[in-house]
Amino acid sequence: MKVKTEYLKLSTEGHADIFDITERIEKALKNGKFSNGIVNVSVIGSTGAITTCEFEPGLVQDIKEIFDRLIPAGNYHHDQAWGDGNGHSHLRSSLVGPSLTIPFANNKLILGTWQQVIFIDFDNRPRQREIVLQFLGE
Numbered sequence: 001m002k003v004k005t006e007y008l009k010l011s012t013e014g015h016a017d018i019f020d021i022t023e024r025i026e027k028a029l030k031n032g033k034f035s036n037g038i039v040n041v042s043v044i045g046s047t048g049a050i051t052t053c054e055f056e057p058g059l060v061q062d063i064k065e066i067f068d069r070l071i072p073a074g075n076y077h078h079d080q081a082w083g084d085g086n087g088h089s090h091l092r093s094s095l096v097g098p099s100l101t102i103p104f105a106n107n108k109l110i111l112g113t114w115q116q117v118i119f120i121d122f123d124n125r126p127r128q129r130e131i132v133l134q135f136l137g138e
Helices: 021-030 057-070 075-082 087-096
Strands: 002-012 015-020 035-043 049-051 099-105 116-119 127-137
Touching: 002 021, 002 116, 021 035, 021 116, 021 127, 035 049, 049 075, 049 087, 049 099, 049 127, 057 116, 075 087, 087 116, 087 127, 116 127
Parallel strands: none
Antiparallel strands: 002 127, 015 116, 035 099, 035 127, 049 116
């Protein structure tokens, strides 16, 4: 069993900026010469999240709108303590989660036909983001 760690870098606009990172993960998988195993995809930082969805414009807009309704920008205790106005960003990220583990077989991610891996930047400003890919397999 071998382990390989790679990093993806993204420039984001914040405010629920959403990226399909599936192809970048698949490329790293192929370059790593793995056949079977798992990959853990994890964002470094507390205002970003990793999940899956059907990455299409309507659903991307739905994701942004549901978070605006569920956890709107506002005056949270975090904002009072730090004055950075991104309390809602931390709450949204905590709800979705910072990582996801995906199995792969025959050097291909095991995902549904309409399932893509996405990164969501919930912060309230543009950011330089780093996502860790850690492959475990053979």
